[in-house]
Amino acid sequence: MPIDKNIGILVVDDYKTMIRIIRNLLKQLEFSNVDEATDGGTALRKLREGNFSLCISDWNMEPMTGLQLLKEVRADAKLKSLPFIMVTAESKTENVVAAKQAGVSNYIVKPFNAATLKAKLISVFGDF
Amino acid sequence: MRRADPTVVPEADRRQTPGPDDAREYGSAEMIRGAVEEMLSTLHGDLSVGHVRISGQLRDLAGYIEATRQELARLRPSEIAGRHIADATDELDAVVQETEDATNAIMQAAEEIEAAATHAAAAPGLSAAVTKIYEACSFQDLTGQRIRRVVRALKEIESKVDSMIAALDGGKSSPDGRRDQHGKPEDSRLLNGPQPPGDAISQDDVDSMLADAD
Numbered sequence: 001m002p003i004d005k006n007i008g009i010l011v012v013d014d015y016k017t018m019i020r021i022i023r024n025l026l027k028q029l030e031f032s033n034v035d036e037a038t039d040g041g042t043a044l045r046k047l048r049e050g051n052f053s054l055c056i057s058d059w060n061m062e063p064m065t066g067l068q069l070l071k072e073v074r075a076d077a078k079l080k081s082l083p084f085i086m087v088t089a090e091s092k093t094e095n096v097v098a099a100k101q102a103g104v105s106n107y108i109v110k111p112f113n114a115a116t117l118k119a120k121l122i123s124v125f126g127d128f
Numbered sequence: 129m130r131r132a133d134p135t136v137v138p139e140a141d142r143r144q145t146p147g148p149d150d151a152r153e154y155g156s157a158e159m160i161r162g163a164v165e166e167m168l169s170t171l172h173g174d175l176s177v178g179h180v181r182i183s184g185q186l187r188d189l190a191g192y193i194e195a196t197r198q199e200l201a202r203l204r205p206s207e208i209a210g211r212h213i214a215d216a217t218d219e220l221d222a223v224v225q226e227t228e229d230a231t232n233a234i235m236q237a238a239e240e241i242e243a244a245a246t247h248a249a250a251a252p253g254l255s256a257a258v259t260k261i262y263e264a265c266s267f268q269d270l271t272g273q274r275i276r277r278v279v280r281a282l283k284e285i286e287s288k289v290d291s292m293i294a295a296l297d298g299g300k301s302s303p304d305g306r307r308d309q310h311g312k313p314e315d316s317r318l319l320n321g322p323q324p325p326g327d328a329i330s331q332d333d334v335d336s337m338l339a340d341a342d
Contacts, residue, residue: 013269015269017268018268020235021262024239024242025263059319067315089322090319090321091323091328092320093333094318096338100338104338106338107334111267112266
């Protein structure tokens with residue numbers, strides 16, 4: 001069954017320009033129900049209170065990093081199965097390993113292109 | 129009559145030295161010098177040539193420390209922290225803001241083109257070009273992260289210079305307390321930021337690692 005492109009997606013990044021970029025790329029893929037957060041604490045609150053089907057998050061944020069946000073999500077009974085894609089400039093092997101161990105659904109290194117974002121969404125939701 | 133030992137310097141012939149109360153007025157370097165002098169002043173009785181040699185070396189050491197302190201003071205470290213580093217971080221913050229403003233302007237224009245292109249015959253080509261603009265605009269995020277790391281390094285240097293100033297002044301001035309020391313996140317060792325070209329792993333490498341772990 002093809003995915004409902006009206007699903008809620010939360011984009012988390014402390015750089016608003018990056019949120020805008022991801023939002024526009026998602027819009028090109030016909031995903032328009034996109035909310036945003038510029039820090040992990042706000043993101044966690046929105047995820048708990050809202051109805052999201054995907055979280056796309058940066059890693060390097062303060063005070064809560066994207067990795068900490070991921071761990072909080074996986075520790076939450078309501079959110080533990082939420083697809084979580086890390087989009088980050090952290091490109092060392094140890095980062096990927098840590099994210100995988102924390103339960104990341106997929107991992108995109110910056111800079112990335114629209115095709116990569118689409119491919120990772122397909123890996124999470126299936127072809128669309 | 130007992131002949132005087134030629135290797136011993138009689139107490140009466142030793143130089144007078146400042147008392148400990150004088151030394152306590154001064155900062156760290158002066159405290160060391162004062163402690164040396166105080167130690168020398170407690171020596172009683174006849175001294176051997178060896179004692180005199182040691183006392184000379186200790187005086188030389190105290191003099192060297194004082195000369196170093198004065199040399200460091202001539203570098204005007206307070207200007208480094210209070211002006212140069214502050215100016216540098218302000219400039220870098222401005223760079224980040226200006227690139228953000230420019231990126232938003234570019235994105236706005238691209239969004240307008242994309243909206244206008246919906247009904248145009250050249251829509252597919254225009255849409256592809258607009259996508260490339262969105263992708264390229266991610267430079268602002270990466271440059272911002274690199275600049276933020278530079279600012280963090282400069283502030284660390286500023287903190288160390290402040291500590292050095294405090295040490296040279298013997299506690300008369302204290303390190304700048306304006307710096308707000310956030311607690312480091314527990315995964316701070318993983319916050320490496322954008323890597324130099326050639327050091328970052330590729331998206332293909334990432335995909336392989338994720339696939340291997342399944």
